Amino acid sequence: MPPEIIKGLKDVYFDTTESSFIDGIEGKLLYRGYNIHDLAEKSTFEEVVYLLLYGDLPNKKQLADFDSLLRANRIIPDDVIQVIDLVKTGHPMDVLRTAISALGSFDPEVTDNSVEATIRKGIRLTAMGPTIVAAHHRLRQGLEPVAPNPDLNHAGNFLYMLFDELPNQETTDLLDVDFILHAEHGPNASAFAARVTASTVSDLHSAVTTGVGTLKGPAHGGAAEEVMKMALDIGNPENAAEYASNLLDNGDRIMGFGHRVYRAEDPRARHLRDRSKVLGEKSGHPEWFQILQHLEENTMQPYRSKGICVNVDFFAGSIYYLLGIPDDLFISIFALGRIPGWTLQCVEQYKDNILLRPLTEYIGEMDLEYTPIESRS
Numbered sequence: 001m002p003p004e005i006i007k008g009l010k011d012v013y014f015d016t017t018e019s020s021f022i023d024g025i026e027g028k029l030l031y032r033g034y035n036i037h038d039l040a041e042k043s044t045f046e047e048v049v050y051l052l053l054y055g056d057l058p059n060k061k062q063l064a065d066f067d068s069l070l071r072a073n074r075i076i077p078d079d080v081i082q083v084i085d086l087v088k089t090g091h092p093m094d095v096l097r098t099a100i101s102a103l104g105s106f107d108p109e110v111t112d113n114s115v116e117a118t119i120r121k122g123i124r125l126t127a128m129g130p131t132i133v134a135a136h137h138r139l140r141q142g143l144e145p146v147a148p149n150p151d152l153n154h155a156g157n158f159l160y161m162l163f164d165e166l167p168n169q170e171t172t173d174l175l176d177v178d179f180i181l182h183a184e185h186g187p188n189a190s191a192f193a194a195r196v197t198a199s200t201v202s203d204l205h206s207a208v209t210t211g212v213g214t215l216k217g218p219a220h221g222g223a224a225e226e227v228m229k230m231a232l233d234i235g236n237p238e239n240a241a242e243y244a245s246n247l248l249d250n251g252d253r254i255m256g257f258g259h260r261v262y263r264a265e266d267p268r269a270r271h272l273r274d275r276s277k278v279l280g281e282k283s284g285h286p287e288w289f290q291i292l293q294h295l296e297e298n299t300m301q302p303y304r305s306k307g308i309c310v311n312v313d314f315f316a317g318s319i320y321y322l323l324g325i326p327d328d329l330f331i332s333i334f335a336l337g338r339i340p341g342w343t344l345q346c347v348e349q350y351k352d353n354i355l356l357r358p359l360t361e362y363i364g365e366m367d368l369e370y371t372p373i374e375s376r377s
């Protein structure tokens, strides 16, 4: 009897979890039991990171202490800045992956895989991630990195280090929501890859490095960048229908649609849809939202019945673009939001660890006779 092959491990359960609940049919997402809609509208990224790592919402004092801890851990070693400088011509995700890997050499607890140490390392990586991305963006422009500003929250400080300018509240809040929406999403490809690394009892820095490398692909984190490139190519809402039809007729996919788990709309998308619309109108560029809206409401409408709906990446790119963020940084922003989720997934893996090692059914030749190289044609 040949084994049953489950391509892409679709719909396979490999463990239990208390991290996030996803109902792909209903389009529902809970972090630690709390609805993503409440968290997106009422919470902050700092509070959500606490929730994910410690399992419940903090009280005022716990949140203030946790926020101070994040702010105190933003500075990265000068040696890591030098590593970033050495590889600065690379894609920001390659640079982020390299810098996180390098940080492992400087972390005093790198080899301690206890739950407590892993959470402490996850907090440090969450705090340092924006410093890496912003420092790289400055260095590649021939500019000095901007030191973290302890007076600003996580999102505001990232924008400040990126542009060397104090961000306004509205922009800070937009990025804060974006980070919340990206913070955790179960054993998706990058989190699963991170868990595979953790399952060998390797360390969190190695696992997060794996996660960054896996997130980079266009089928996963790269979609926001591709969506905005598509919108720029389309240029005008009137061209949207023809452009998208040509893509689909060629057998191409429309980026920002479809999801391995959701058959209904990705519940994270609505928060970015509304904000993309408002930001477009306020900044005098409603055309990007109009193009995306046209694709969603017309070209891709028939696909809804097949379960192919917008995902979190569809509107994200237009927001980053309107905030003046270069398109090759879009995935890095996703990664910065996801560091707490990767940490939590690794904590769950360490807590009840078993080596993750599936099988493939061999369908190649058997027992061939070895021919010496001199005798091969």
Ligand SMILES: CC(C)(COP(=O)(O)OP(=O)(O)OC[C@H]1O[C@@H](n2cnc3c(N)ncnc32)[C@H](O)[C@@H]1OP(=O)(O)O)[C@@H](O)C(=O)NCCC(=O)NCCS
Pocket: 008, 218, 219, 220, 221, 223, 252, 253, 254, 255, 256, 257, 258, 259, 260, 261, 308, 311, 312, 313
């Ligand atoms: C995310 C994604 C990889 C999930 O893929 P999956 O679960 O493996 O589903 P499949 O690739 O098997 O697709 C199932 C069907 O839907 C179609 N489909 C999936 N996404 C599509 C899209 N974005 N545009 C058009 N058709 C799509 C596939 O062509 C396939 O059709 P078929 O059965 O006729 O061959 C896929 O939807 C995709 O490539 N989306 C675009 C990239 C993207 O936005 N990624 C971000 C995810 S958050």
